[in-house]
Amino acid sequence: MANDIDELVEMIQSARRTVAFTGAGVSTECGIPDFRSPGGFWTRYKPIEFNAYLASEETRLEAWRRYFMIYDAVSHATPGRGHQVIARLYHTGKVSHVITQNIDDLHRASGVPEAAIIELHGNGSYAKCLTCGERYELEWARAVIASESRPPYCRSCAGIVKTATISFGQPMPEEEMALARAATFNADLFLALGSSLQVFPAAGFPVMAKSNRARLVIINREPTGLDALADLVIAGEIGDVLTSVAERLWRQ
Incomplete structure (x- = not known):
C-alpha cells in the first residue's frame, strides 16, 4: 500500500482542484454504522418511503420514533481521522469541495465551512418544513411528539415537518445536485472515499468526473462497482489511509 499512498500524494500535489466525495466509510470509525451492512439498521427495519411518510400521521410518528433511536445512538459522535484530514486538505487549498452522501454533519464539525459542503442526502441534525422550508431543531420536534x-407541523404554514434528510422516493435536492455537478466538472482530481458507489444518482458523480478527464481515486474497505474505472484504487479503512497520506503530504 505504501506505493499507492505515495502515488496518491503526488496526485494531490499536482492537482489544480480536488473534490472529496464521501460515504459512510468516512464515519464508521466515529461509531456511526453503515446502514447497509449486516446487522445495520436497514437489516432490522425496512426504510419508510417518502410517499408513505406523507400519507399518514401514524407512519410519520413511526418514522420519528425510528429516527430518534438512531439519533440518540450516534449524536455523540465527533469527527474522525478521515474528516480531520479532509478538513486540513480544504484549509490548505488542496480540496475545493466536499460532496457527501452522509447526513451526520461531521464534515462541518471538523471545520469545513458550510459553503464548501454539498449534502446530497440532506442533514440529520435538524428538521424542516416540507412546504415552506422553515428550519426546526430536533428537540422541538421531540417535545411536540411527547x-x-x-x-x-410547521408553526408558520402548518406544513409537514420532517428531518432534513432525503428519504427513499423523495426527490433529490435540486440546488445541491447542481452544485455537485459544477464542482465535479471543475475538478481534475476526484477522491471517492468510503462509498460503496451503489446508490444513484449520487454514485454518478465519480463517473461524471472521469468522463470529464479528471483522475479518479477510490478508497474503500471493499471493492466497488466503479473500481475498473479508477486511476487508483486503495483498499483500506479511510482513517488509516488518509492519515498515511497526511503524514507524507505535510512532511515534505
Whole structure:
C-alpha cells in the first residue's frame, strides 16, 4: 500500500482542484454504522418511503420514533481521522469541495465551512418544513411528539415537518445536485472515499468526473462497482489511509 499512498500524494500535489466525495466509510470509525451492512439498521427495519411518510400521521410518528433511536445512538459522535484530514486538505487549498452522501454533519464539525459542503442526502441534525422550508431543531420536534402524541407541523404554514434528510422516493435536492455537478466538472482530481458507489444518482458523480478527464481515486474497505474505472484504487479503512497520506503530504 505504501506505493499507492505515495502515488496518491503526488496526485494531490499536482492537482489544480480536488473534490472529496464521501460515504459512510468516512464515519464508521466515529461509531456511526453503515446502514447497509449486516446487522445495520436497514437489516432490522425496512426504510419508510417518502410517499408513505406523507400519507399518514401514524407512519410519520413511526418514522420519528425510528429516527430518534438512531439519533440518540450516534449524536455523540465527533469527527474522525478521515474528516480531520479532509478538513486540513480544504484549509490548505488542496480540496475545493466536499460532496457527501452522509447526513451526520461531521464534515462541518471538523471545520469545513458550510459553503464548501454539498449534502446530497440532506442533514440529520435538524428538521424542516416540507412546504415552506422553515428550519426546526430536533428537540422541538421531540417535545411536540411527547406532549401532543402527533407528528410536528410547521408553526408558520402548518406544513409537514420532517428531518432534513432525503428519504427513499423523495426527490433529490435540486440546488445541491447542481452544485455537485459544477464542482465535479471543475475538478481534475476526484477522491471517492468510503462509498460503496451503489446508490444513484449520487454514485454518478465519480463517473461524471472521469468522463470529464479528471483522475479518479477510490478508497474503500471493499471493492466497488466503479473500481475498473479508477486511476487508483486503495483498499483500506479511510482513517488509516488518509492519515498515511497526511503524514507524507505535510512532511515534505
